[in-house]
Amino acid sequence: MLFDDASADFHGFFERHYAELARLAYLLTGEPDAADDLAADALLALRRRWDRLRAAEQPLAYARGVVANLARARIRSSVRGRRRVALFWSHRSKRVDGPDVAAVVDVRAALDRLPFRKRACVVLRYAFDLSERDTALALGVSVATVRSQTSKGIAELERMLGTRVAGELVADRRNR
Structure with a gap:
């Protein structure tokens, strides 16, 4: 063909x-x-x-x-x-790949607890290394919204995971 x-x-x-x-x-x-x-x-x-x-x-x-x-x-x-979190935990695979399984599970659970827009901003900025502009384009929001939602999302992750753990996640992505 x-x-x-x-x-x-x-x-x-x-x-x-x-x-x-x-x-x-x-x-x-x-x-x-x-x-x-x-x-x-x-x-x-x-x-x-x-x-x-x-x-x-x-x-x-x-x-x-x-x-x-x-x-x-x-x-x-x-x-x-909360029903969304319960559904995720009851249907998710028990196998998690990665060097530190407990940390991966903790981060995954913390991400699940973030509201969607904050989660999307944090994931696109740090897991995908997108710029604020590219994140804004992907989500159809302003760059200011990306900044605000990312900052608030990281702050919530710090509360859930501790400042040191969340700081290591962000620093690790920034040092690449």
Whole structure:
């Protein structure tokens, strides 16, 4: 099967960014099974508009925004407040990869307790190393909102995890 230029271009975009979008979906929802579905749904939505989007300045920012919106919709429709946390813990995989399993579980649980916008800002800024501008583009908010929500999110993480642990997370990302 031969690809036209748009199909080949989209295929390249898919290959370069699918894993990142799935990881973003996982970090936003905490649901490993849903992450692939959300990334695929986002890319399907992009494919339908690819002729317009490939000419855009930041198609990846648009893709991240679609994933964030799909993740938000999934969270809102599945549960509210404490029920969401309970659902996550009862359905999550028991296996967690990483060098310090207890720390990973603590950070994951702390992220789950953050409101969606704060969580999205913290995840995009520190887990994905996006600039404030790129985070704002992905979430469709102002740079000032990103600054505010990130600051408040880090402050809440510090309260939950302790200043030293949260500070190490932020410092580790800044020193890369």
